[in-house]
Amino acid sequence: MELYRMTATELSEMIAHKKISSVELTRSVLDRIASRDKEIGAYLTVDEEGALAQAAKVDAKLAAGESLSPLAGIPLGIKDNICTRGIRTTCASKMLGNFVPPYNATVIEKLQAADYVCLGKLNMDEFAMGSSTETSYFQKTRNPHDLERVPGGSSGGSAAAVAAGEAIVTLGSDTGGSIRQPASYCGVVGLKPTYGSVSRYGLVAFASSLDQIGPMARSVSDTALLYSIICGQDPHDVTTARRSYSDFVAGMQPSVKGLKIGIPQEYFGEGVAAEVRESVMNVAREYEKMGAELVEISLPSTSYALAAYYIIASAEASSNLARFDGVKYGFRAAEYKNLEELYENTRSEGFGAEVKRRIMLGTYVLSSGYYDAYYKKAKFTQLMIQDRFRQAFQSCDVILTPTAPDTAFKLGENINDQIKMYMNDILTVTVNIAGLPAISIPCGRDSKNLPIGCQLIGSKFSEQTLFNTAAAYENLVGGFDLDQAIC
Amino acid sequence: MDYKGYEVIIGLEVHAELNTKTKIYCSCKNEFGLEVNSQCCPVCMGMPGTLPTLNGKVVEYAVKMGYALGCTINPVCKQDRKNYFYPDLPKAYQISQYDIPLCEHGHLDILVDGEERRIGITRIHIEEDAGKLIHDDSFSGTLVDFNRCGVPLIEIVSEPDLRSSKEAKVYLDTIRSILIYLGISDGKMQEGSIRCDINVSVHKPGEPFGTRVEMKNVNTFSGAVRAIDYEAARQIEVLEAGGTISQETRRWDDAKGENVLLRSKEDAQDYRYFPEPDLSTIVLEESELAAIKATIPELPNKKLVRYMKDFGLPEEDAHLLVDQQEKAAFFEELTALNKVKPKNASNWILGDISRLTNETGKTIAELGISAPALADLIALTEGNKISSSVAKSVFEEMLKTGKTAGEIVKEKGLEQVSDTDALQAIVDQVVAANQKSIDDYRGGKTNALGFLVGQCMKVSKGKGNPAIMREMLLKILEG
Numbered sequence: 001m002e003l004y005r006m007t008a009t010e011l012s013e014m015i016a017h018k019k020i021s022s023v024e025l026t027r028s029v030l031d032r033i034a035s036r037d038k039e040i041g042a043y044l045t046v047d048e049e050g051a052l053a054q055a056a057k058v059d060a061k062l063a064a065g066e067s068l069s070p071l072a073g074i075p076l077g078i079k080d081n082i083c084t085r086g087i088r089t090t091c092a093s094k095m096l097g098n099f100v101p102p103y104n105a106t107v108i109e110k111l112q113a114a115d116y117v118c119l120g121k122l123n124m125d126e127f128a129m130g131s132s133t134e135t136s137y138f139q140k141t142r143n144p145h146d147l148e149r150v151p152g153g154s155s156g157g158s159a160a161a162v163a164a165g166e167a168i169v170t171l172g173s174d175t176g177g178s179i180r181q182p183a184s185y186c187g188v189v190g191l192k193p194t195y196g197s198v199s200r201y202g203l204v205a206f207a208s209s210l211d212q213i214g215p216m217a218r219s220v221s222d223t224a225l226l227y228s229i230i231c232g233q234d235p236h237d238v239t240t241a242r243r244s245y246s247d248f249v250a251g252m253q254p255s256v257k258g259l260k261i262g263i264p265q266e267y268f269g270e271g272v273a274a275e276v277r278e279s280v281m282n283v284a285r286e287y288e289k290m291g292a293e294l295v296e297i298s299l300p301s302t303s304y305a306l307a308a309y310y311i312i313a314s315a316e317a318s319s320n321l322a323r324f325d326g327v328k329y330g331f332r333a334a335e336y337k338n339l340e341e342l343y344e345n346t347r348s349e350g351f352g353a354e355v356k357r358r359i360m361l362g363t364y365v366l367s368s369g370y371y372d373a374y375y376k377k378a379k380f381t382q383l384m385i386q387d388r389f390r391q392a393f394q395s396c397d398v399i400l401t402p403t404a405p406d407t408a409f410k411l412g413e414n415i416n417d418q419i420k421m422y423m424n425d426i427l428t429v430t431v432n433i434a435g436l437p438a439i440s441i442p443c444g445r446d447s448k449n450l451p452i453g454c455q456l457i458g459s460k461f462s463e464q465t466l467f468n469t470a471a472a473y474e475n476l477v478g479g480f481d482l483d484q485a486i487c
Numbered sequence: 488m489d490y491k492g493y494e495v496i497i498g499l500e501v502h503a504e505l506n507t508k509t510k511i512y513c514s515c516k517n518e519f520g521l522e523v524n525s526q527c528c529p530v531c532m533g534m535p536g537t538l539p540t541l542n543g544k545v546v547e548y549a550v551k552m553g554y555a556l557g558c559t560i561n562p563v564c565k566q567d568r569k570n571y572f573y574p575d576l577p578k579a580y581q582i583s584q585y586d587i588p589l590c591e592h593g594h595l596d597i598l599v600d601g602e603e604r605r606i607g608i609t610r611i612h613i614e615e616d617a618g619k620l621i622h623d624d625s626f627s628g629t630l631v632d633f634n635r636c637g638v639p640l641i642e643i644v645s646e647p648d649l650r651s652s653k654e655a656k657v658y659l660d661t662i663r664s665i666l667i668y669l670g671i672s673d674g675k676m677q678e679g680s681i682r683c684d685i686n687v688s689v690h691k692p693g694e695p696f697g698t699r700v701e702m703k704n705v706n707t708f709s710g711a712v713r714a715i716d717y718e719a720a721r722q723i724e725v726l727e728a729g730g731t732i733s734q735e736t737r738r739w740d741d742a743k744g745e746n747v748l749l750r751s752k753e754d755a756q757d758y759r760y761f762p763e764p765d766l767s768t769i770v771l772e773e774s775e776l777a778a779i780k781a782t783i784p785e786l787p788n789k790k791l792v793r794y795m796k797d798f799g800l801p802e803e804d805a806h807l808l809v810d811q812q813e814k815a816a817f818f819e820e821l822t823a824l825n826k827v828k829p830k831n832a833s834n835w836i837l838g839d840i841s842r843l844t845n846e847t848g849k850t851i852a853e854l855g856i857s858a859p860a861l862a863d864l865i866a867l868t869e870g871n872k873i874s875s876s877v878a879k880s881v882f883e884e885m886l887k888t889g890k891t892a893g894e895i896v897k898e899k900g901l902e903q904v905s906d907t908d909a910l911q912a913i914v915d916q917v918v919a920a921n922q923k924s925i926d927d928y929r930g931g932k933t934n935a936l937g938f939l940v941g942q943c944m945k946v947s948k949g950k951g952n953p954a955i956m957r958e959m960l961l962k963i964l965e966g
Contacts (some may be wrong), residue, residue: 081536082536083535083536089535091535096535099535101529101534101535101536102529102534103529103534103537105536200536200538201536201537201538202536202537203536204535204536205535205536205765207764208764208765209764235540236538236540237538237765238538238540238541238765238766238767239538239764239765239767315761316761316764318570318759319568319570319579319580319759319761322570322572322578322579322580323533323535323577323578323579324535325572325574325579327574327577327631328532328533328534328577328631329534339574343572363759366570366759366760366761367757367759368757368759371759371760371761375761
């Protein structure tokens, strides 16, 4: 089998036993990118030279008998909102088209310490605002399962690259579903970790209180492997939790015996495609057969989550994105007569429509006289939702839902219908609002032969349970079939 | 200042830079006067993806000021974002505190014209400073220096309790001196360590308060006095002409001695405050607060009143002593020995000691004279053992040799001569040699007496008792 098709877990073993070199592997993935990415459009920047140099370094270390991390020599793609020192980090925006960070995100430091190989930077919705990767200023990314369709978003490049064999594993970021929904659309695994388990330092902020970086991969154990490396308290991010983490790969026990799986009726209702509903319920039945207990639960406050999400996320975004003003770095309008115009022209020309829409929305909800009616109420709703989840987890260990209401839609299909676009997030945003971990795994295909995703939600810091539960299904179905995407 | 029968209401917002080693949200050095843009990092420059981490010292220092001003400390509080665009503000928001400040409901007692006045303190909160815009003839356009970005500030907001520019000046001086006493700010006005915004309104006594106008860009305390008097006079003139005052913000131009409209109420900025999601809630344990409270020394405003009351010092002298912590401490050490009169101790500190510290740039401790040693010297003058002019030279000798005053006086035979026979001989000698001065005196130029006393002191090598010799001279001159 071609190396680019294999999982990190398999490749890691082969590299460690010198059956293959990291350079061979990296070459294989780079060749794949060269042949495939013209169509897919997952990458905004490919660092071929850097990747090969890094791979050679890993090979040299191994030749010198050093014992390395299981991630050593594995080629990764990084979502383009995660700062990489010396490599352009654009957030898929004209605003940061020329921005080369002089620092690494903490996750990148951790990956470097694990001797990863950086392939380059992946396309996304501009500043992670979107559900289709269509708001990228630079290019469209196509779903490897159907090139007419979107890969989902905002981590569309990260999902498409993994699905198409253009990376072994990737990093995405998830503010309202941006890892899980594209994972679902592209038939791969994506984890949105517990808020505070992965450092946000160096992740260009969209909504600070909701953003989390997370792994995307073709298997559950690869997802666990990458998560084990990136998680942990960071002195540079005071929102990271003060706790230690075990090795999630070593701790993997793919069994659901005695596990209580909650099925919330609200997530299977109107708006969710019948085929999606059926596939996800089928996963539930399989779990039951494997010894899990299914529990009907109710999460009624979910209906408020989308509104709360768009208020909180937009409010924080309006402030976080204010720094892009043309003064210090990034894009600056060519024409301006005074300071006011420098700001106006730079921000009018530098941001795309979706970003501007959210900045305006956020500015409005924070403005004097509206704060209590919107932002304060949304924060209150957030507390309520968190409380409801706490209650729910008293009667179950894991909650099972569809990841997205439907499978991948066509490019351009929803671009002018914001409400429809925002509804894509309805099943995922609640998790961000509640700060919980959730994993999306593939669970079959619909009649259009498009992947369907199933979401497992856990209580805070229950990632191990999510990996175990996900792996039990993965083992049952004999791994996630990506041949149709990778071919 | 004549306010033409109007009462002037003043409230002050003082911004003081704290002298922590590092900045408030990153590990960059908090130092003034270094090369432009040399003390900044991705965090204080607000680069994409960077996050702040709060410097605990800033909270500690602010709490100190809170206790010094009798505030209630909020043991649980948060930080908020104040959003606005300006090139010196790289994140386009300032991290500050909005609805829950670290300290609130305090007061400050100030001494104005011998009377203590209590000024309410609304709140004290922590925030970050912005950078500085640089305009210069050597280049066109504007440059930004980010060194000051993230320098920790406390903002001290007073109630509108001040009634004149004079009171405002005393308030500001007192705040500054407390900051220095607490060791939390260096109080250097010329480096912009303390700046203030001023709210002024005027009204006729018995009538409700007038509309207030805010003035920005006041960078010196004397500037504050000018700004307040200018604004009060402007408002009075408007009212006297039958006009009304509108709520607005004006910019003080100290060079021109006038202010100009910056923005009216309608254009007031909406800062869209909201809780800073990148930082955690500040939680202060009771034990932590108690430990901070225990470090608060006696404050200069309280010392001032005590020196006047307990030691009978004039206000001016008490002010000068209290002004520098080391002087006050030295004074207290001297008086605690119970050997000398407080006024004499004060005179020595404000006289020779201050002169020397000013000349040499040394601290009192570095001068190398202890309080007991100085007390011995002062005691010799108080006991008429040596004259004050001899005392000065003994003092110099003490500094040079480290010997005690008694030793020096004994070794050099400097003890004051009060023996009338010996003194009479000196006086006679001087009278005989200065006929012209005697004629001058008798001709009405009475200051010739001083000259003659001086001559006598010279002949006695400073040891003669000047009071006795003066009497002897007078007897001859008047006789």
